Amino acid sequence: MDLSTSTALVTGANRGLGRALAAELLNRGATVYAGARDPDQVDLPGAKPIALDITDPASVAAAAKATGDVTILINNAGSSTGADLLTADLDNVRLEMDTHYFGTLSVVRGFAPQIAANGGGSILNILSVLSWFSFPQSGAYCAAKSAEWSLTNALRVQLADQGIRVSGLHVGYMDTDMVRAVDAAKSDPADIARIAADGITAGAYEILADDSSRQAQAALAGGVSALYPQLP
Numbered sequence: 001m002d003l004s005t006s007t008a009l010v011t012g013a014n015r016g017l018g019r020a021l022a023a024e025l026l027n028r029g030a031t032v033y034a035g036a037r038d039p040d041q042v043d044l045p046g047a048k049p050i051a052l053d054i055t056d057p058a059s060v061a062a063a064a065k066a067t068g069d070v071t072i073l074i075n076n077a078g079s080s081t082g083a084d085l086l087t088a089d090l091d092n093v094r095l096e097m098d099t100h101y102f103g104t105l106s107v108v109r110g111f112a113p114q115i116a117a118n119g120g121g122s123i124l125n126i127l128s129v130l131s132w133f134s135f136p137q138s139g140a141y142c143a144a145k146s147a148e149w150s151l152t153n154a155l156r157v158q159l160a161d162q163g164i165r166v167s168g169l170h171v172g173y174m175d176t177d178m179v180r181a182v183d184a185a186k187s188d189p190a191d192i193a194r195i196a197a198d199g200i201t202a203g204a205y206e207i208l209a210d211d212s213s214r215q216a217q218a219a220l221a222g223g224v225s226a227l228y229p230q231l232p
Contacts, residue, residue, distance in 0.1 A: 001072070001121070001122055001165075001200055001201055001203060002201075003025060003028040003029060003030045003072075003197065003200065003201060004028060004029030004030065005029075006025075006030045006031070006071045006072050006121065007030065007031040007032075007033070007067075007069045007070050007071050007072070008022075008025050008030050008031070008032050008033065008070070008071070008072035008073070008074060009032075009033040009035055009050070009052075009063075009067065009070045009072070009073050009074070009111065010022045010025070010032060010033070010034055010035060010074045010076055011035040011052060011054055011074065011075055011076050011077035011107060012035065012036065012054075012076045012077030012078060013032075013034035013035055013036055013042060013044070013047065013076070014034065014036035014038070014039075014041040014042050014043075015041070015176070016174070016176035016189055017076055017126065017174055017176060017189045017192060017193065018034075018074075018076040018077065019034075019044060019189075020189035020190045020192070020193035021074055021076060021193045021196060021197075022034045022044055022047050023044055023190075023193065024190070024193035024194055024196070024197045025072075025197060026044070026046045026047060028197060030072070031048070031069070032044075032046070032047045032048065033047070033048045033049075033050045033063075033067060033070070034047035034048065034049050034050065035050050035051075035052035035054075035063065035077070036049065036050075036051070036052065037051070037052070037053045038051075039051045050063055050066060050067070051063065052077075052107075054075075054077050054099065054103035054104065054106060054107050055098050055099055055102070055103045055106075057106055060106050060107055060110040061110060063110070064110040064111055064114060067111075067114065068114060069114075069118060070111055070114050070115060070118070070121075071115055071118050071119070071120075071121030071122070072115075072121050072122045072123075072124070072200065073107065073108070073111045073112075073115065073121075073122070073123045073124070074123075074124045074126065074196075075104045075107055075108070075123070075124070075125045075126060076126045077099070077103065078099055078100055078126070079095055079096055079099040079100070079141075080096075080138070080141055081093075081095055081096055081140060081141070082137070082138055082141075083095075083096065083138070083139070083140035083141070084136055084137055084138065084139050084140065085136075085139035085140060085143070086139075088140060092140060093140040096140040096141050096143070096144040097140075097143070097144045097147065099144070100141075100144035100145055100147065100148045101144055101147040101148050101151060104125060104148055104151065105151055108123060108155060111123075112159060112162070112164060115162075115164050116159075116162040116163060116164060119163065120162065120163020120164055120165075121163070121164060121165075122164065122165050122166075122167065122200050122203075123155070123159070123164060123165070123166045123167070124166075124167045124168070124169060124196060124199070124200055124207075125148060125151075125152045125166070125167070125168050125169070126169050126171070126196075127145055127148055127149050127152065127168045127169060127170050127171075128142075128145045128170060128171060128172075129170055129171065129172045129210075129212045129213045129216045130142045130145050130146075131145040131146050131148065131149035131168075131170060132146075132149075132170070132213075132216040132217060132219075132220055132227075133216045133219070133227055134146075149168060152166060152167075152168040156205060165203055165205070166205075167199060167200065167204055167205055167206065167207060168205070168206055168207070169192075169195075169196050169199065169207040169209055170206070170207070170208050170209065170213035170216075170217070171187065171192055171209040171210055171213055172187070172209075172210050172211075172212035172213060173185065173186040173187065173212075174186055174187045174188070174189050174192060175187065175188060175189060176189060187209070187210055192209050192210075195207060195209045196209070
């Protein structure tokens with residue numbers, strides 16, 4: 001895919017990985033809509049701010065109507081409530097699913113017809129190493145990311161004959177506000193954005209952005225005992 005002739009929409013583009021993704025695409029010559037709930041928070045020169053709350057179908061529909069030339073969609077917007085599945089407020093559990101699963105699906109449904117009408121293109125869903133491995137203390141987020149991974153697989157097959165290549169990027173901790181309190185090695189979002197852009201250009205279906213994602217994918221073949229060796 002030639003990014004220099006593409007028009008991209010990046011959700012959650014006002015900060016973190018979303019901003020880095022928008023910046024990388026601009027650097028490669030793409031036209032970029034930077035989606036954010038508050039477009040006034042978008043401070044990236046060259047980007048076109050657009051109001052977009054992925055959990056609000058009316059907002060998604062308005063964004064789709066306001067564009068028309070999108071050929072690349074990057075579903076990056078997310079939430080992280082830190083909710084566990086047994087004791088957390090169910091509203092927080094639902095928020096994770098409403099954002100990562102239903103929100104992503106809503107944006108795809110809103111923009112896939114536009115991408116197809118423009119001759120096809122790419123959709124990239126920003127997933128996680130936690131699509132494949134669950135931490136009990138953040139079980140709601142992990143479950144939502146697993147659901148988004150399954151959604152990605154289904155849409156990949158369903159949209160292929162419309163000329164739309166659906167990809168998933170798996171990544172561990174990044175140096176963003178979302179995991180500011182986590183004491184662990186973190187990737188630079190700018191590095192992950194370059195890996196993502198390379199993957200889109202190459203037409204990769206699955207983009208493993210770091211060692212933790214590669215290790216988690218490999219562990220899937222070993223079953224439960226490989227993923228959770230602490231179990232009796």
